[in-house]
Amino acid sequence: MxxxxxxxxxxxxxxxxxxxxxxxxxxxxxxxxxxxxxxxxxxxxxxxxxxxxxxxxxxxxxxxxxxxAPRKIEKSIQGVRGFTEEMEGLGKVVSSKVVKFLVLEPSEEIREKLFLKEDEKAIYVERIRYGDKMPILFETLYIPQNLFKDLTAADMEESFYTYIEKEKGYRVSHCVQSIEAQMPKSKHAEMLKINKNMPVLKIIRNTFLNNGRPFEYVISIYRSDQYRFVQYAFKG
Amino acid sequence: MxxxxxxxxxxxxxxxxxxxxxxxxxxxxxxxxxxxxxxxxxxxxxxxxxxxxxxxxxxxxxxxxxxxAPRKIEKSIQGVRGFTEEMEGLGKVVSSKVVKFLVLEPSEEIREKLFLKEDEKAIYVERIRYGDKMPILFETLYIPQNLFKDLTAADMEESFYTYIEKEKGYRVSHCVQSIEAQMPKSKHAEMLKINKNMPVLKIIRNTFLNNGRPFEYVISIYRSDQYRFVQYAFKG
DNA sequence: GAGTGGTCTAGACCACCAT
DNA sequence: TGGTGGTCTAGACCACTCG
The missing domain is CATH 1.10.10.10 (Winged helix-like DNA-binding domain superfamily/Winged helix DNA-binding domain)
Structure with a gap:
């Protein structure tokens, strides 16, 4: 048989x-x-x-x-996805603007999140991400420098996940994230061009490669009128 | 048996x-x-x-x-979990108050979400859920009546997930959910005893049993100062 | 070759649902 | 009441793994 x-x-x-x-x-x-x-x-x-x-x-x-069964649940909205992948799935044109890009001495907290030793540095990035030219998301990333020695600001204007998987050959595995509602800080309201009375979705994510190493610690601020976080989850 | x-x-x-x-x-x-x-x-x-x-x-x-199997990733931050399980994991005392409990003719949308036929009814529940006596969550549930003919308001004062698994012998499988930030409606602000200027986290969830049937469609409104949604997600 | 899980049979009784 | 899926039995042969 x-x-x-x-x-x-x-x-x-x-x-x-x-x-x-x-x-x-x-x-x-x-x-x-x-x-x-x-x-x-x-x-x-x-x-x-x-x-x-x-x-x-x-x-x-x-x-x-x-x-x-009615409509098979889209596998595509599952688990960990980059912003680019997600937006393109919705048929939107994605673009990004890097506001800051520098290497810094990480705080104790960031060192822990990224599994860094005393003398190891982190790349710090701030960028605004657009869907069909509308600002949707402001994110602050901390990236272990030793994993991405040659990363440039230009790379961050594109999809980081694509860079990781296509350019570096790493594989994204999983993440731990927290999601909460907030009122925007002045800086965020300005970046996202929103009124200070409009709440934002704040997602803090620690994302890992399949070798078990964290490759980013990200704080994302989403416009609540332009973004809903949709996902598929299994019972543990 | x-x-x-x-x-x-x-x-x-x-x-x-x-x-x-x-x-x-x-x-x-x-x-x-x-x-x-x-x-x-x-x-x-x-x-x-x-x-x-x-x-x-x-x-x-x-x-x-x-x-x-190797230790399951921290149960506490994984996928689909009931509120009770989640709060108890944080060492909080959980209680619930059922505000409304009735059987109604579902709308077309609810029928679709719950896989109901023309003449089938839905149980409609509104309840407030507390952690250490502080209101944290207001939820509106739609439940297929044919799955839970003997469900009472008293049952809903306890954990629905426990009822499903222990009393009914069903098995919770997975969910599809969306998460967004909002300003509260007057009703929600009142129920959660919050100022109207404080944003809330709105989670809409469709949850399924392992026989493929949806058993709840829930709209949850969380106090943003008392609740962060934490989870573990795999790359699809 | 002995033991394991993977596949498969041909029955059986039950609880549930529609009529 | 007759049909449905849910549970269960006591067998069987197979492919795979290991010593």
Whole structure:
């Protein structure tokens, strides 16, 4: 047996959903019917269906049947994503302006966040990021200099995540972040060209590579009228 | 049969992991051994183990055995969590007050979010949630009535997630959520006892069970001075 | 070769749902 | 009441891993 039977069943049902032969909310054949259609045991059918439920294609109703799930949740809005990737996914034109770019002696807190030793430096960047020329985000980044010795201000006008993955060959793995609502500081209101009465979303993120090293500690200030943070999360 | 056999097995293994009787990387008894230990069939053992694998407690190696997974990333900052679990993790005393509890004809939008058919009803709940007696969160929930026919207002004074998992035997799987900053509406300011000039964090969440069905659509309004949303996210 | 997990069968009883 | 999915049994053969 090369391909397991349950996978064949899975693929056929998946194909029928993708080709719209089966639409959202449609009742699919019962487990007993599928047993006869594919000439397999019920447990095999159940394995196929359970996998499709886990993948978000179907949902079950005890006593009623199994149905095609509405809109499969976009995998694209999952987990850790750079701003560029996110905005382009929404069809917006992204641009950035670097306001500050310098190397500094990090504070104790930053050293901890970036796993830096006593004498190691951090790159400090401030930049404004635009979607369709509208300022959406002001961010302050701390980056370990020893990971990015040749990083320039020009690089930061583009996507940092792309730079990391394409230029340096690193792989972004995960992040720890906190999200809160605030009133903007004067500086932030000015940068984002907003009224001081409009709240902002403040996201503080520590992002890691797949080698376990943190490569950025970022404080982001988002315009609340232009940005909602959307994501897909699993139960731990 | 009240509690399924596979869930009993699951719980015992989970308990052994949490109490450190089983450590990271430990080999657990083989499926055949568990069959004898619990005096059940192998398929039942497999169902228990597969659930634990899906939940990240174990991993399998064909031909070698089943092992305890490396320590799960801090439970406290991961993915989908109920408010109760989260607050208790911070050492706070949680309480809730149900403000409204009624059954209603859902709007088209809510029907879509909860996968409801034309004639199916939704339970509508408003509640205020406290940490150490301080109001922190006001939430509006829509819950499919057909999943929770016997749900009472009293149940909602406690943890809904615990009710779902312990009382009903369902399993919370994942959620899709959006997070944004806002100024509070008068009603929200009143409920949370805050000044109208203090921003709030608005989280809209659609949460799913492992049978693929959504069990809640929630709009949460958090006091920004009392709450930061902290989490751990993986690169998709 | 002995043991492991992966796949699969052909039954069974149950709780739930619609009619 | 008849059909659905949820749980469970007691077998079986396979591919993989390790000694």
């Amino acid at each position: 090369q391909i397991p039977l349950y996978q064949i069943i899975e693929n056929e049902i998946k194909e029928q959903i993708q080709s719209k032969k089966l639409k959202e909310g449609d009742l699919i054949p019962s487990e007993n019917q599928l047993t006869e259609i594919y000439n397999v045991s019920r447990m095999t059918v159940r394995q196929a269906l359970n996998n499709l439920v886990n993948d978000g294609y179907l949902y079950k109703h005890k006593g009623r049947g199994t149905f095609v | 009240q509690i399924p056999l596979y869930q009993i097995i699951e719980n015992e293994i989970k308990e052994q992991i949490q109490s450190k009787k089983l450590k990271e990387g430990d080999l657990i008894p083989s499926e055949n051994q568990l069959t004898e230990i619990y005096n059940v069939s192998r398929m039942t053992v497999r169902q228990a183990l597969n659930n634990l694998v899906n939940d990240g407690y174990l991993y399998k190696h064909k031909g070698r055995g089943t092992f305890v």
